[in-house]
Amino acid sequence: MSPSTLTETLVFELITPATDRRPVYISGPFCKWLPDVEAYKMTETSPGHYILHFPETAELMFPFEYKYTRGGWDQVELDRYGQPQQNRMVWQHTEHVEDRITRWQRNASIKHDHSPIIEVLSEEFYIPQLDKSRKIHVLLPHHYYEQPDRHFPVLYMTDAQNLFGEGSPYGNWQIDQELTKLAEQDRANVIIVAVDHADEADDYDRIQEISPYDAPKIGKGQGDLFLRFVAETLKPQIDKQYRTLPDRLNTGMGGSSVGGLLSIYAALMYPHVFGRLMIFSPTLWISSRIYFDAIHFFEPFETKIYLYGGGKEEPKTKTDNMLANIEKLNQTLVNQGFGYSRVEIKTEIDPEGIHSEERWGKEFPKALDWLFNC
Numbered sequence: 001m002s003p004s005t006l007t008e009t010l011v012f013e014l015i016t017p018a019t020d021r022r023p024v025y026i027s028g029p030f031c032k033w034l035p036d037v038e039a040y041k042m043t044e045t046s047p048g049h050y051i052l053h054f055p056e057t058a059e060l061m062f063p064f065e066y067k068y069t070r071g072g073w074d075q076v077e078l079d080r081y082g083q084p085q086q087n088r089m090v091w092q093h094t095e096h097v098e099d100r101i102t103r104w105q106r107n108a109s110i111k112h113d114h115s116p117i118i119e120v121l122s123e124e125f126y127i128p129q130l131d132k133s134r135k136i137h138v139l140l141p142h143h144y145y146e147q148p149d150r151h152f153p154v155l156y157m158t159d160a161q162n163l164f165g166e167g168s169p170y171g172n173w174q175i176d177q178e179l180t181k182l183a184e185q186d187r188a189n190v191i192i193v194a195v196d197h198a199d200e201a202d203d204y205d206r207i208q209e210i211s212p213y214d215a216p217k218i219g220k221g222q223g224d225l226f227l228r229f230v231a232e233t234l235k236p237q238i239d240k241q242y243r244t245l246p247d248r249l250n251t252g253m254g255g256s257s258v259g260g261l262l263s264i265y266a267a268l269m270y271p272h273v274f275g276r277l278m279i280f281s282p283t284l285w286i287s288s289r290i291y292f293d294a295i296h297f298f299e300p301f302e303t304k305i306y307l308y309g310g311g312k313e314e315p316k317t318k319t320d321n322m323l324a325n326i327e328k329l330n331q332t333l334v335n336q337g338f339g340y341s342r343v344e345i346k347t348e349i350d351p352e353g354i355h356s357e358e359r360w361g362k363e364f365p366k367a368l369d370w371l372f373n374c
Contacts, residue, residue: 010054010094014068016101017118018048018165019176022075028066028087030058035069035076047165048118064090070104078103080145082113102145114142114183116176116192118164121241128233129225130209135160136234138242139176139192142183151243152191153250153372155278156230158210158259160194162357171357178365190372193238195230207258212265213287221286223262224269227253231273247275249302252371254278256360261286264329267305268293276371277305280360281313281353284325294332302342306367308360310353323349346370 012026024042031037042050054060065087068077077085080102090097102117117140124133137160141152157163164176175192182188198205212223230253239246253266253274260282266274284290307330313322330347348366353359 010060010064011096012042012052012054013096013098014042014050014101015098015120016048016050016104017115019115019118020070020104022070022104024050025069025071026052026066027069028064030054030060030066035073036071062090062093066090068099068101074105076105077101078105078113080117082142082146114188115180116140116142116183116188117144118176121193121237125234127226127229129229130222135196137164137192137194137196138238139164139179139194140242141189141191142180144191144243148243151245152189153245153252153276154191154193154235154238154242155252155254155276155368155372156234157192157194157253157278158197158255158262159206160196162197163192163194173357173361173364175361175364178361182365182369187369190368191238191242191244193234195234210255210258210262211283211286212262212269213289215286218286223258223265227262227266227270231270235273248273249275250372252276252278254280254367256280256282256357257355258283258286261290264290265293267303268296271301271303275301275303277303278364278367278371279305280308280363280367281310281322281355282307282326282329284329291328291332294329303344304371305343305345306348306371307345308348308350308353308363308367310355310359311349311351312353313355322355 014024025036026040026042027033027035031040039055040052042052044050067085067087069075079085082103088099103113106113119138119140121136121138123135125136126133162171163173179188198209208218208220208222210223210226211218211221213221215221235251238244251274253263254277255263260279261284263277263279264282267277307326309322309326311323326347330345333343333345348363350359
């Protein structure tokens with residue numbers, strides 16, 4: 001079959017992890033395989049989403065051969081195993097091509113990339129318990145696709161916009177970078193599932209959505225419905241789609257601030273689902289009911305709880321003293337006694353710590369390593 005000339009405009013779309021900020025180019029015979037021709041530089045339309053409309057003057061033929069680069073042949077696309085990607089082919093006439101890349105080469109020698117593979121489970125995952133939709137991110141261990149027989153524990157986390165990539169106006173934990181460092185020591189063998197929070201334009205919407213308790217300023221807390229979503233809707237989908245260890249001892253919940261409060265509630269009310277809790281700077285002042293619920297934490301399952309607070313977290317109310325509240329919670333759990341031997345609590349206090357994403361990001365690798373021994 002002889003090649004046919006392409007007359008219509010050819011559009012390429014690329015989805016790739018948003019954590020890599022290098023520009024993306026398409027290369028092929030149409031540009032003499034040069035890796036960084038400006039006319040073939042893709043436009044980033046949203047984080048990790050690129051598009052290119054080929055110039056009308058380009059002489060393109062089908063079959064069409066091409067490859068993606070980050071601006072050099074020492075920065076070319078790799079396959080999902082971290083190996084060189086073969087040239088891509090479009091075999092027959094089309095007007096639109098969509099590709100996905102999870103890994104990129106970074107220098108002249110191909111070195112194994114230890115950064116997590118970041119996938120989007122859904123741009124709009126429906127939450128029936130709240131009748132709304134949220135974006136769900138999945139951060140896989142760097143070798144997930146290289147070890148097809150291996151299963152991994154899962155940590156569910158709130159406030160995905162604040163955790164990795166570009167972050168948000170609130171800041172960034174940079175867990176992708178921390179996971180990369182841990183992976184270099186083979187200590188990042190956990191799947192992270194991160195759920196976007198409500199619109200940042202209204203912080204009370206976010207607080208209401210994940211607070212398990214009612215409060216005068218935020219109204220009726222929907223945190224219990226949110227946890228039902230994670231336990232009854234999201235977790236079954238994750239367990240079906242990915243190679244997880246689905247039992248409670250390999251399932252965690254984590255977050256900071258109101259997300260930390262939600263994680264405590266998950267330990268108390270959903271112990272049959274969550275056996276690992278990452279609790280940073282919980283907003284215990286929202287409701288004193290948290291202590292009442294903790295008193296009734298009798299006959300608990302085997303559980304590990306990592307509890308962090310900072311000594312310079314500025315209080316919002318008279319009862320919002322982070323260190324005093326954390327100590328009160330810890331003592332409430334200890335004093336109720338019965339069955340407590342099955343619960344491990346590691347309390348970490350930073351006298352200079354403030355209420356910030358940057359500080360929680362520094363605590364994240366220590367907490368993850370202790371909780372999952374991974």
